Amino acid sequence: MNILNYKSEAECAINNPVLQKALANLQERIGKGTAQGYRELPEGPELRLKAHAIRMRSIENLDILLIALADGIRKNGGHIHFAYDGKTALKHCLEIARKHNVKLAVKGKSMLTEEIGLNHALNDAGIETVETDLGEYIIQLAGEKPSHIIAPAIHKTKEQIGRLFQDKLGIAYTDDPPALTRAARKALREKFLQADMGISGCNLACAETGHITTVSNEGNIRMATTLPKVHVAFMGMERVTADLKDHEILFRLLAMGAAAQKMAGYVSYIGGPARSGQTDGPEAFHLIVIDNGRSRILADTDFREMLCCIRCGGCLNVCPVYGKIGGHSYGYAYSGPVGAVVNPLLMGINRASDLCLGESLCGACMEACPVNIDIPRMLLLLRAKLAQGDKTWDVKVKSRVEQVSFAAWSCLIQSRPLYDLFLKTAYHGQKLLPRNNKMISRLPFAGKGWTQSRDLQPLAEQSFISRFKDNFAEKQND
Amino acid sequence: MTSTKTVTLFVQCLVDSLYPQVGEAMVAIFNKLGISMNCPSDQTCCGQPAFNAGYRKAARAAAKRFIKIFENSESIVCPSGSCVNMVKNHYQELFEDDVKWLERAVQTGQRTYELSQYITDILKIEDVGACCNGKITYHDSCHLLRGLGISEQPRRLIRNIKGAELIEMLESDRCCGFGGTFSVKYPVISTAMVDDKVHNIIASGADIVTGCDISCLMNIQGRLNRIGSSVKTLHIAQLLAD
Numbered sequence: 001m002n003i004l005n006y007k008s009e010a011e012c013a014i015n016n017p018v019l020q021k022a023l024a025n026l027q028e029r030i031g032k033g034t035a036q037g038y039r040e041l042p043e044g045p046e047l048r049l050k051a052h053a054i055r056m057r058s059i060e061n062l063d064i065l066l067i068a069l070a071d072g073i074r075k076n077g078g079h080i081h082f083a084y085d086g087k088t089a090l091k092h093c094l095e096i097a098r099k100h101n102v103k104l105a106v107k108g109k110s111m112l113t114e115e116i117g118l119n120h121a122l123n124d125a126g127i128e129t130v131e132t133d134l135g136e137y138i139i140q141l142a143g144e145k146p147s148h149i150i151a152p153a154i155h156k157t158k159e160q161i162g163r164l165f166q167d168k169l170g171i172a173y174t175d176d177p178p179a180l181t182r183a184a185r186k187a188l189r190e191k192f193l194q195a196d197m198g199i200s201g202c203n204l205a206c207a208e209t210g211h212i213t214t215v216s217n218e219g220n221i222r223m224a225t226t227l228p229k230v231h232v233a234f235m236g237m238e239r240v241t242a243d244l245k246d247h248e249i250l251f252r253l254l255a256m257g258a259a260a261q262k263m264a265g266y267v268s269y270i271g272g273p274a275r276s277g278q279t280d281g282p283e284a285f286h287l288i289v290i291d292n293g294r295s296r297i298l299a300d301t302d303f304r305e306m307l308c309c310i311r312c313g314g315c316l317n318v319c320p321v322y323g324k325i326g327g328h329s330y331g332y333a334y335s336g337p338v339g340a341v342v343n344p345l346l347m348g349i350n351r352a353s354d355l356c357l358g359e360s361l362c363g364a365c366m367e368a369c370p371v372n373i374d375i376p377r378m379l380l381l382l383r384a385k386l387a388q389g390d391k392t393w394d395v396k397v398k399s400r401v402e403q404v405s406f407a408a409w410s411c412l413i414q415s416r417p418l419y420d421l422f423l424k425t426a427y428h429g430q431k432l433l434p435r436n437n438k439m440i441s442r443l444p445f446a447g448k449g450w451t452q453s454r455d456l457q458p459l460a461e462q463s464f465i466s467r468f469k470d471n472f473a474e475k476q477n478d
Numbered sequence: 479m480t481s482t483k484t485v486t487l488f489v490q491c492l493v494d495s496l497y498p499q500v501g502e503a504m505v506a507i508f509n510k511l512g513i514s515m516n517c518p519s520d521q522t523c524c525g526q527p528a529f530n531a532g533y534r535k536a537a538r539a540a541a542k543r544f545i546k547i548f549e550n551s552e553s554i555v556c557p558s559g560s561c562v563n564m565v566k567n568h569y570q571e572l573f574e575d576d577v578k579w580l581e582r583a584v585q586t587g588q589r590t591y592e593l594s595q596y597i598t599d600i601l602k603i604e605d606v607g608a609c610c611n612g613k614i615t616y617h618d619s620c621h622l623l624r625g626l627g628i629s630e631q632p633r634r635l636i637r638n639i640k641g642a643e644l645i646e647m648l649e650s651d652r653c654c655g656f657g658g659t660f661s662v663k664y665p666v667i668s669t670a671m672v673d674d675k676v677h678n679i680i681a682s683g684a685d686i687v688t689g690c691d692i693s694c695l696m697n698i699q700g701r702l703n704r705i706g707s708s709v710k711t712l713h714i715a716q717l718l719a720d
């Protein structure tokens with residue numbers, strides 16, 4: 001059932017020393033910086049809790065807010081399209097491209113377009129599509145997938161990029177980062193000037209004003225959305241805030257979660273095409289609002305909280321599992337803790353079962369999340385669906401063997417005498433197992449995973465409960 | 479020292495079956511502090527393994543059994559942060575739709591304490607009169623730290639051990655990679671995580687690594703033993719009992 005190669009991809013990542021160093025650096029720098037940033041917020045770290053409440057309120061009033069946003073965008077002279085799924089969103093985009101006779105599109109980084117496979121669709125329609133975020137550009141040239149929501153190319157070294165640019169851009173080999181950046185900038189400038197369509201995601205939107213907000217640190221999104229004659233923005237339907245007050249709080253926390261910044265380098269509020277008399281800006285502005293499985297999440301109060309997510313990537317920067325396995329293991333647009341919940345909900349819980357089970361539930365993600373999303377709670381609920389099956393989400397029982405084992409365990413722990421008998425038998429049974437410095441070095445069956453790399457303390461001859469009865473209970477009565 | 483307090487020992491299943499010496503250390507501490515104890519002999523497991531693996535029905539059955547055994551106790555003390563977190567926080571999730579049991583779960587949870595928390599916050603004792611010569615480093619277990627907010631209490635107790643020096647390792651609050659069945663189902667990832675932890679422990683220069691949760695310590699000890707390290711793994715109760 002599981003189409004992801006979570007385990008093998010994870011192993012690859014763990015055995016890649018370059019990636020390991022990059023991940024450790026990223027977490028050290030941004031993960032810790034974010035924690036510090038929250039502590040220094042003028043409102044204090046509690047602002048995260050307030051932001052959570054703001055997000056929940058928006059999500060519970062999504063219908064009204066989206067209508068208000070649509071009205072605002074139209075009033076500003078823009079167009080708005082609602083797409084039930086990815087396919088419909090692609091159809092809208094391709095129609096717009098055809099209408100404007102688009103040959104070349106430049107893109108700002110957007111995970112949502114990754115989710116719906118936009119680049120592929122545009123290429124199939126004969127439209128050259130160029131990523132303009134430096135990291136995205138690198139992995140597009142390399143034909144790879146992003147490995148981090150905010151830092152898509154952290155898995156590549158400067159030497160690899162040097163060879164890539166030599167090969168694809170025809171420059172002399174160099175691994176000097178400024179020189180590489182200059183080469184990319186030169187190549188991208190040409191694309192910016194030729195492009196007939198600019199594509200962006202949307203970090204936040206505001207219903208009150210009817211605008212969307214894009215954020216970047218390279219200025220590429222601003223160029224992509226102002227130079228070409230058409231701008232198409234893609235937005236997950238949950239990303240809207242009610243008013244500027246709410247927007248301001250989330251916007252600050254977004255920069256903090258994403259990059260430990262007080263404010264991102266380039267921020268644009270975009271509400272429509274250029275007005276008459278304005279020299280900058282596109283002739284046409286389209287906003288495509290995408291559902292693609294989100295209303296199903298909205299309908300389930302257990303998981304609704306996940307729609308609070310503003311895709312800052314903050315949870316990736318602290319997650320000890322992501323810090324080892326990197327982004328590619330998650331096999332879909334979103335990686336890290338956010339991906340471990342969102343991917344199963346969007347692509348199918350059975351299909352992504354490894355994502356639900358392959359975390360240690362340490363809870364670091366929740367502390368790092370600017371909107372305080374309880375990811376461990378939802379991982380546990382996903383596990384419950386896999387364990388017992390679930391009709392609403394079409395989940396099949398993952399393992400009958402495990403189900404039987406837990407049923408047996410359940411009987412065992414209901415009776416202390418039975419439990420003692422089990423411990424006694426296991427105590428004798430373990431004598432057959434090999435030892436290393438008094439600890440068990442090889443376990444059979446499911447325990448194999450443990451002793452692959454670790455030893456295990458053997459069962460004691462007498463349990464604590466029984467020792468207490470023998471030694472302490474009487475003394476106390478004396 | 480005498481006290482009118484009585485504690486009821488809630489013994490994590492791993493302590494009960496694999497590390498009874500940790501339970502005995504807890505008894506020794508309370509004896510030293512003049513606290514009387516009882517220990518329900520029919521207790522088995524709080525249900526955490528089933529809950530974490532998604533078997534909520536089995537977890538609920540275990541929780542009901544636990545509540546029935548412990549609900550009339552004055553103070554329930556356990557040498558494991560994750561088990562206390564289970565009883566205090568997750569039981570409420572399990573009984574969300576069952577008001578009667580929810581009430582009993584909350585009542586029981588309110589009287590459940592992790593050992594270091596009970597000693598410092600309730601008994602208001604920071605020096606239990608223990609001695610141990612050596613450099614000690616402390617691992618923050620995830621559920622203890624993030625679920626219960628306990629990090630200073632055990633450190634204060636360790637600092638007051640005569641002859642001991644507390645040395646902080648790097649990233650003491652980073653997960654050791656145990657995660658229950660995670661460690662068995664995803665051994666490669668889990669090992670990479672415990673390797674980072676073990677690396678930080680060894681780099682700290684400590685002779686002893688300690689913590690308030692035997693599950694994490696069992697993971698750390700298992701890896702240390704496999705790589706032949708001389709760093710000793712001891713539960714905080716064992717350090718405080720001497």
Ligand code: SF4
Pocket residue numbers: 257308309310311312313314315316337338368369370371372373
């Ligand atoms: S879950 Fe929170 S931390 Fe992770 S991407 Fe979403 S908003 Fe950011």
